[in-house]
Amino acid sequence: MMACNCEDQQTEEDFKKAVDRRGFLTKITIAIGGFIGTVLAFPLITSMLDPVTRKKSVNWREIGDVNEFKENEIKMVSFENASPYEWSGKIAYSAAYIRREENNKFTAFSVNCAHLGCPVRWEADAELFMCPCHGGVYYKDGSRAAGPPPRGLYTYPIRIVNNQVEIETEALPITNISS
Amino acid sequence: MKKKLKNIWLWLDDRGGFSDLIKPLKTHLVPPGSTWNYVWGSATLFCLIIQVITGIALGFLYQPSADVAYQSLQYIENQAFMGSFIRGMHNWGASGMVFLMGMHMIRVYINAAYKYPREMSWITGVVLMAITIVMAFTGQLLRWDNNGVWSAVVAAEQMGRIPLIGDSLAYFLLGGDTINGETLNRFFAMHVFLFPALLFLMVIYHLYLVFKNGISEPPKVGRLVDPKTYKKWYEDMLLKKGVPFFPDAIWRDAVFSALVLVVIVCLAWFVGAPALSDAPDLTNVNANPKPDWYFTWIFALFALMPMQIESYVMFLGPLIGVILIFSIPFLSKGGERSPLRRPWAIAGVIFIVLTISSLWYVGVQEPWSPRFDAKPLSEYTTVPNASPEVKKGIELFNTVGCIYCHSIGDDGGIRGPNLSDVQNRLTREQMVIRIVNGAENMPAYGGSLSKEELDAIVSFLETQYKTPNKGN
Numbered sequence: 001m002m003a004c005n006c007e008d009q010q011t012e013e014d015f016k017k018a019v020d021r022r023g024f025l026t027k028i029t030i031a032i033g034g035f036i037g038t039v040l041a042f043p044l045i046t047s048m049l050d051p052v053t054r055k056k057s058v059n060w061r062e063i064g065d066v067n068e069f070k071e072n073e074i075k076m077v078s079f080e081n082a083s084p085y086e087w088s089g090k091i092a093y094s095a096a097y098i099r100r101e102e103n104n105k106f107t108a109f110s111v112n113c114a115h116l117g118c119p120v121r122w123e124a125d126a127e128l129f130m131c132p133c134h135g136g137v138y139y140k141d142g143s144r145a146a147g148p149p150p151r152g153l154y155t156y157p158i159r160i161v162n163n164q165v166e167i168e169t170e171a172l173p174i175t176n177i178s179s
Numbered sequence: 180m181k182k183k184l185k186n187i188w189l190w191l192d193d194r195g196g197f198s199d200l201i202k203p204l205k206t207h208l209v210p211p212g213s214t215w216n217y218v219w220g221s222a223t224l225f226c227l228i229i230q231v232i233t234g235i236a237l238g239f240l241y242q243p244s245a246d247v248a249y250q251s252l253q254y255i256e257n258q259a260f261m262g263s264f265i266r267g268m269h270n271w272g273a274s275g276m277v278f279l280m281g282m283h284m285i286r287v288y289i290n291a292a293y294k295y296p297r298e299m300s301w302i303t304g305v306v307l308m309a310i311t312i313v314m315a316f317t318g319q320l321l322r323w324d325n326n327g328v329w330s331a332v333v334a335a336e337q338m339g340r341i342p343l344i345g346d347s348l349a350y351f352l353l354g355g356d357t358i359n360g361e362t363l364n365r366f367f368a369m370h371v372f373l374f375p376a377l378l379f380l381m382v383i384y385h386l387y388l389v390f391k392n393g394i395s396e397p398p399k400v401g402r403l404v405d406p407k408t409y410k411k412w413y414e415d416m417l418l419k420k421g422v423p424f425f426p427d428a429i430w431r432d433a434v435f436s437a438l439v440l441v442v443i444v445c446l447a448w449f450v451g452a453p454a455l456s457d458a459p460d461l462t463n464v465n466a467n468p469k470p471d472w473y474f475t476w477i478f479a480l481f482a483l484m485p486m487q488i489e490s491y492v493m494f495l496g497p498l499i500g501v502i503l504i505f506s507i508p509f510l511s512k513g514g515e516r517s518p519l520r521r522p523w524a525i526a527g528v529i530f531i532v533l534t535i536s537s538l539w540y541v542g543v544q545e546p547w548s549p550r551f552d553a554k555p556l557s558e559y560t561t562v563p564n565a566s567p568e569v570k571k572g573i574e575l576f577n578t579v580g581c582i583y584c585h586s587i588g589d590d591g592g593i594r595g596p597n598l599s600d601v602q603n604r605l606t607r608e609q610m611v612i613r614i615v616n617g618a619e620n621m622p623a624y625g626g627s628l629s630k631e632e633l634d635a636i637v638s639f640l641e642t643q644y645k646t647p648n649k650g651n
């Protein structure tokens with residue numbers, strides 16, 4: 001009888017202990033799982049963020065002699081982007097439209113439509129930039145003429161050094177909600 | 180011999196548990212009358228299987244590197260044995276998956292199969308749809324031709340409209356400030372590793388839910404879903420009238436999937452995948468990026484939307500859409516499932532299908548896009564015996580871009596109104612005003628045309644296409 005009682009008591013105590021133990025083990029397992037997950041997530045995140053973390057440079061690129069651009073004309077040039085990868089190939093190059101006015105005034109327009117980034121074409125006879133995607137049109141000074149773009153064409157910084165026209169590489173212009 | 184083989188099989192099955200593996204299929208009961216309307220989901224899954232297999236096949240041939248991906252696609256398309264067929268299958272398999280998924284969703288919605296207790300099936304289904312759309316889009320970019328890279332730009336620009344984090348998201352998507360060597364690798368990794376992994380997890384969970392909650396019984400007018408009693412009723416009904424999923428229901432899935440396969444093989448063989456455009460080159464502006472057919476309607480939406488609200492629609496539209504779709508099972512919980520008693524649900528589906536179809540139709544037509552390749556007008560066909568001024572007007576109409584957007588007769592673009600009989604609608608004065616000042620969708624030519632040029636164009640518009648006796 002006694003033994004039986006003892007055993008009963010023991011069982012209850014054991015049971016309580018076991019439950020405590022289980023609760024503890026559960027917590028430990030979850031914590032370890034979380035730790036493993038964090039460690040494993042690390043390589044995934046760092047590799048995805050490589051474009052953000054890698055060293056970048058801002059570069060001025062020569063795009064030609066001043067005399068290569070005629071006054072009151074618009075010419076398309078291409079130039080290498082900032083910090084291309086070695087395997088980028090042709091894709092490392094961007095294009096811009098260079099407009100030269102009187103008094104050596106140069107403007108460099110991005111070829112990306114300010115609507116959704118499609119390539120605009122310069123129609124010399126019409127003196128208009130036209131976008132094939134949704135019919136955006138810009139005047140020769142880059143301002144919006146018609147269609148869905150909410151603003152005029154974006155421009156790149158441009159300068160003249162020793163009679164060489166230089167353009168500053170910049171990020172792809174992104175039109176924001178506030179534009 | 181026969182006995183030996185049988186013993187081997189028995190051993191394998193005992194230790195390997197193959198029969199146990201498919202036992203759930205054989206013992207799983209489904210409601211009677213789950214007929215041909217229930218094949219859409221399995222057909223979608225079947226397309227996924229096609230995609231996995233053809234995708235692996237393409238993986239053996241494709242080079243995911245910015246400088247040579249295009250060449251490897253050329254190789255696949257033109258030289259590899261059956262290469263263009265495999266690519267065609269992968270392309271049409273994707274189309275099939277998107278289409279069948281749409282049908283599956285419409286079926287589920289019309290029959291209100293998302294109601295208690297299958298809400299999570301709907302929600303995971305929507306997640307699966309989102310992943311499928313991402314897969315379709317990233318896959319399209321792996322073509323890495325000129326349209327492909329420009330489409331990546333367009334995608335980034337759309338991301339850009341999200342408030343605050345738009346720019347960062349756009350550059351994150353591109354893997355840098357511009358399209359660059361990493362852009363392709365990034366889309367490749369997403370298309371081949373990341374999203375397939377998520378897709379498989381979700382598919383497994385989606386299927387698990389089908390087994391757990393059972394296939395929804397065909398709705399009947401007047402039989403309401405009551406969360407309190409439904410589960411018990413469903414189980415009783417299965418015990419009384421249910422039929423085993425295998426083979427009573429699955430044979431239809433097999434037949435339909437085989438049919439899908441035949442269609443996809445035919446399309447792959449006879450139509451093939453979309454032709455590759457020029458090599459990728461962001462300095463080649465002669466591109467007209469257009470998405471594959473399943474996105475054409477979104478593309479049309481962007482072209483047609485008024486500029487003032489567009490940014491908001493681009494960002495809020497998908498957001499509200501997603502919230503709405505997710506909330507469907509919570510908005511209409513129990514009650515009537517029969518489409519005959521839910522006229523508004525039917526009306527909604529019809530409305531959405533009609534909207535998308537008409538957007539799709541104009542998206543294919545692209546009326547807003549200037550026709551850079553419009554055939555120039557010739558003075559002989561347009562105005563016989565034209566005066567020198569009118570001749571000059573015709574010439575200018577061709578060169579200054581009028582013809583890109585306006586037609587005379589059958590030639591020219593369709594962005595603006597057809598000008599064949601504009602002389603009957605507008606006075607000379609009004610034409611001049613319109614050309615000089617432009618309009619919402621027409622550039623003002625005041626700054627670029629001289630007085631004589633303007634006169635010449637207007638004279639041409641005034642004289643053109645008069646009836647022959649008048650013109651002579």
Ligand code: FES
Pocket residue numbers: 113114115116117118131132133134135136147148149
């Ligand atoms: S991208 Fe140019 S008009 Fe839309």
